Amino acid sequence: xxxxxxxxxxxxxxxxxxxxxxxxxxxxxxxxxxxxxxxxxxxxxxxxxxxxxxxxxxxxxxxxxxxxxxxxxxxxxxxxxxxxxxxxxxxxxxxxxxxxxxxxxxxxxxxxxxxxxxxxxxxxxxxxxxxxxxxxxxxxxxxxxxxxxxxxxxxxxxxxxxxxxxxxxxxxxxxxxxxxxxxxxxxxxxxxxxxxxxxxxxxxxxxxxxxxxxxxxxxxxxxxxxxxxxxxxxxxxxxxxxxxxxxxxxxxxxxxxxxxxxxxxxxxxxxxxxxxxxxxxxxxxxxxxxxxxxxxxxxxxxxxxxxxxxxxxxxxxxxxxxxxxxxxxxxxxxxxxxxxxxxxxxxxxxxxxxxxxxxxxxxxxxxxxxxxxxxxxxxxxxxxxxxxxxxxxxxxxxxxxxxxxxxxxxxxxxxxxxxxxxxxxxxxxxxxxxx
Numbered sequence: 341x342x343x344x345x346x347x348x349x350x351x352x353x354x355x356x357x358x359x360x361x362x363x364x365x366x367x368x369x370x371x372x373x374x375x376x377x378x379x380x381x382x383x384x385x386x387x388x389x390x391x392x393x394x395x396x397x398x399x400x401x402x403x404x405x406x407x408x409x410x411x412x413x414x415x416x417x418x419x420x421x422x423x424x425x426x427x428x429x430x431x432x433x434x435x436x437x438x439x440x441x442x443x444x445x446x447x448x449x450x451x452x453x454x455x456x457x458x459x460x461x462x463x464x465x466x467x468x469x470x471x472x473x474x475x476x477x478x479x480x481x482x483x484x485x486x487x488x489x490x491x492x493x494x495x496x497x498x499x500x501x502x503x504x505x506x507x508x509x510x511x512x513x514x515x516x517x518x519x520x521x522x523x524x525x526x527x528x529x530x531x532x533x534x535x536x537x538x539x540x541x542x543x544x545x546x547x548x549x550x551x552x553x554x555x556x557x558x559x560x561x562x563x564x565x566x567x568x569x570x571x572x573x574x575x576x577x578x579x580x581x582x583x584x585x586x587x588x589x590x591x592x593x594x595x596x597x598x599x600x601x602x603x604x605x606x607x608x609x610x611x612x613x614x615x616x617x618x619x620x621x622x623x624x625x626x627x628x629x630x631x632x633x634x635x636x637x638x639x640x641x642x643x644x645x646x647x648x649x650x651x652x653x654x655x656x657x658x659x660x661x662x663x664x665x666x667x668x669x670x671x672x673x674x675x676x677x678x679x680x681x682x683x684x685x686x687x688x689x690x691x692x693x694x695x696x697x698x699x700x701x702x703x704x705x706x707x708x709x710x711x712x713x714x715x716x717x718x719x720x721x722x723x724x725x726x727x728x729x730x731x732x733x734x735x736x737x738x739x740x741x742x743x744x745x746x747x748x749x750x751x752x753x754x755x756x757x758x759x760x761x762x763x764x765x766x767x768x769x770x771x772x773x774x775x
Contacts, residue, residue, distance in 0.1 A: 373402055373403060373404060374403075374404045374405070374406050375403055375404070375405050375406065375430050375431070375663060375666050375667065375670055376405075376406045376408065376429035376430045376431075377393070377405050377406065377407055377408065377429055377430065377431050377432065377670065378407075378408040378409060378415070378419070378429040378431075378432040378433065379409050379415075379432065379433040380409065380410060380411065380412045380414075380415035380416075380433060380435075381409065381411070381412070381687075381688070382411065384687070385687050385688070386409050388683055388684050388685070388687055389407070389409070389684070390407060391683050392674060392680040392683050392684060393405045393407060395677075395679055395680060395683075396670065396673050396674075396680070399673075400669075403666065403670075405670070406429075408429055412435075416438065419432065423442070423445070423447055423660075426660055427660070428447060428658040428659075428660050428661070429658060429661075430657070430658055430661040430663045430666065430667045431655055431656065431657050431658065431661075431667040431670055431671060432655075432656055432658065433484065433653055433654070433655060433656070434448065434481055434652075434653075434654050434655075434656045435651070435652070435653050435654075436472065436649070436650075436651045436652050436653075436654075436733065436734055437734055437738065437739060439473070439475055439480065439481065439652070439654070439733040439734065440475060440560065440733040440734050440735040440736055440738070441735070441736035442656070443475035443476070443478075443480045443733065444475070444735075444736070445659075446659040447656075447658060447659050447660070448475070448480040448481060448656040448657070448658075448659060449480070449656070449657040449658065449659045449661075449664065450478045450479065450480055451479045451480060451481070451482065451657065451668075452478065452479050454657075454664070454668045455479065459665065459668040459669065459672065460482055460668050460671055460672045460675075461672055461676055462479075462482065462692070464676075464692075464693040464694045464695045464696075465483075465692040465693060465694075466692070466694065466725045466726055467725075468486075468650050468724065468725030468726060468727075468728050469483055469486055469650065469652075469692035469725050470692075471650070471731055472486055472649070472650035472651070472652040472654075472725075472731060473652045473654040474733065475733040476558075476733075480654075480656060481652065481654030481655055481656045482654060482655050482671050482672075482675050482692070483652040483653065483654045483655075483675070483689075483691070483692040484653050484654065484655055484674060484675060484684075484688055484689075484691065485618065485652075485653050485684075485686060485687070485688035485689025485690060485691055486650045486651065486652050486653075486689045486690050486691075486692065486721055486725065487616040487617050487618035487619075487650075487651050487688075487689035487690070487717075487721070488541070488616065488617060488648040488649060488650055488651055488720075488721065488724055489541030489542070489544075489545065489614060489615070489616060489617070489636055489648060489649075489651075490614075490615070490616070490617040490620075490633050490634060490635055490636055490648075490720060491506060491612050491613065491614055491615075491633065491634045491635075491636060492605075492612070492613055492615055492617075492619070492620050492623055492631055492632070492633050493505060493506055493611060493612045493631065493632050493633070493634065494605075494608060494610065494611055494612075494629050494630075494631060495629070495630045495631060495632045496608070496628075496629035496630045497530070497608060497611055497629060498611060501522070501525040501526060501527075502525065503521075503522050503525055503611075505632055505634070506518060506612065506634045507634065508634050508635040509635045509636070509637065509638045509645065510637045510638070511637060511638055511639070511640050511642075512576055512637050512638070512639055512640050513640050514637070515637040516576065516579065516580060519532045519533050519580060519583075519585045519612075520580070520583050520585065522611060523583060523584050523585060526611070529609055530604075530608075530609040530610070530611070531584075531585065531586050531587045531591070531604060531609065531610055531611070532585045532586065532610075532611050532612065533580070533585050533586055533610070533611065533612045533613065534586055534592070534595060534596075534604075534605070534610060534612075534613045534614065535577050535580060535581055535585065535586040535592055535753075540555070540738075540739075540742040541614065541616075541636070541648070541649065541651075542573075542614055542636070543555060543565075543570075543573060543742065543745055544649055544742075545636055545647045545648055545649070546565075546569070546572075546573050546639050547564050547565040547569060548644055548647035548649070548729070549638055549639035549642035549643070549644055549645070549647045550565070550569055550639060550642065550643060550644070551643045551644055552564040552565050552569070553731075554649070554731070554734065554738075555734070555738055555741050555742055555745075556734075556735055556737055556738055556741060556774070557735075558735070559735065560735025560736060560737040560738070560774065561774060562774060563741065563767065563770050563774070567763050567764075567767060570745070570763050570766065570767075571759055571760065571763050572639075574748075574749055574752060574759045574762060574763065575759055577749060578749075578752050578753070578759060581753050589750075589753045589754055591604075592750075592753065593750070595610075600622075600623060600626060601626060605623070606623075606626060606627065608627065608628075608629050614636070616651060616689075617633055617716075617717050617720055617721065618686065618688060618689040618690070618717060620633045620713045620716065620717055621686075621710050621713040621714050621717060623713075624709050624710050624712075624713045625710050630709055631709070631713065632713075632716070633713065633716050633717070633720060635648070635720060635723075635724070636648065644729055646724070646727040646728045646729065647728070647729065648724050648728055649728070649731050650721075650724065650725055650728060650731065651689070652689075653688045653689060655671040655674060655675065657671070675691060675692060675693065675696075676693055676696070678696065678699055681693075681696045681699075681700070682699075682700075682703075685700070686700060686714060686717065686718075689721070690717060690718050690721040690722075690725075694722075697718055697722065700714070700718065701715060701718055737773060737774050740773045741770060741773055741774070744766055744769050744770070744773060745766055748762040748763075748765055748766045748769075749762065751765075
């Protein structure tokens with residue numbers, strides 16, 4: 341880790357100095373045939389990406405790829421520094437949470453002209469896969485992998501207590517009854533569902549079920565939901581909390597802070613939890629119990645049933661680079677080449693190309709539990725990407741709003757606020773957060 345931090349620090353110094361010497365927005369390495377590329381992840385993802393790049397360089401000997409990578413949080417701190425210095429990599433990976441912020445500042449170049457020219461092939465990408473990497477109606481990224489929020493359930497535990505597995509897209513009323521009837525069947529120390537966990541998608545899906553854009557309006561200047569919608573959301577979760585679905589508040593808060601292996605889910609003591617579906621196969625590889633996945637519930641009387649947001653991890657071309665064609669060529673390889681995608685193996689989500697999806701499905705052994713979760717992931721994302729309403733990114737204010745909304749719900753759980761007080765407090769806080 342220390343070595344990687346040192347490498348990042350040296351790269352940052354060199355890039356900033358090089359930018360200052362050039363006196364403009366020319367990308368580092370433009371004259372030498374180098375292409376700077378950046379992404380986030382752990383050691384396994386880094387190695388997979390480097391192996392893909394090795395194939396790319398073998399096929400394109402005139403290009404030298406300069407790789408930059410770090411863990412997720414460190415990555416965005418460093419990208420902010422590089423953006424401020426005018427020294428972003430030529431192409432870099434962007435997660436949906438940051439698409440609004442970076443695209444609105446001109447740091448993600450619109451790509452439709454490159455698609456129209458055939459330099460990036462998206463002919464096998466669904467509308468959902470493209471809209472997830474769009475901002476204000478413009479494609480600004482090409483997804484390396486899409487995921488969305490879903491529920492992972494412990495099938496072994498459910499079978500043991502004689503409770504059915506959850507259905508896709510139950511209504512909230514059906515889901516609430518499903519959880520409440522499970523509670524008395526569970527052994528001591530086990531719980532039905534993690535309430536108000538750190539995944540932001542529950543409130544986002546709920547708001548979109550009622551025809552809202554999301555947590556905020558598309559321009560990020562106002563909350564996307566009404567007080568009535570938020571009160572309904574809080575009341576649903578508070579009712580489940582009082583019914584013992586997730587245990588005492590101390591259990592809820594402590595479990596939020598733990599890594600999967602040390603959590604109730606990782607120990608086989610949680611029946612269901614909300615997560616991004618690309619995590620399902622990783623969870624299955626970590627436990628002996630058999631797991632499964634289901635689509636998230638739908639609000640009662642929803643006007644929009646297919647409300648999930650496709651969470652992209654998308655390749656962007658920097659608005660600061662002059663190596664546009666080279667970056668487009670690299671991206672096209674990373675998302676469409678079978679040899680590369682076979683190495684990556686859905687590490688960050690389901691690839692956008694339906695051809696690649698089909699080839700990945702052909703490699704699966706459904707009797708293997710991890711492969712079964714991969715197959716379910718692809719199936720879920722195919723259904724979702726083919727049916728969801730278009731979504732053009734999360735604005736920069738999104739993260740702060742979700743955190744405040746979750747904290748106010750915790751105050752309700754603690755008994756420090758009523759639901760109506762929590763709603764009013766959140767809307768008051770939003771006036772400052774959205775400025």
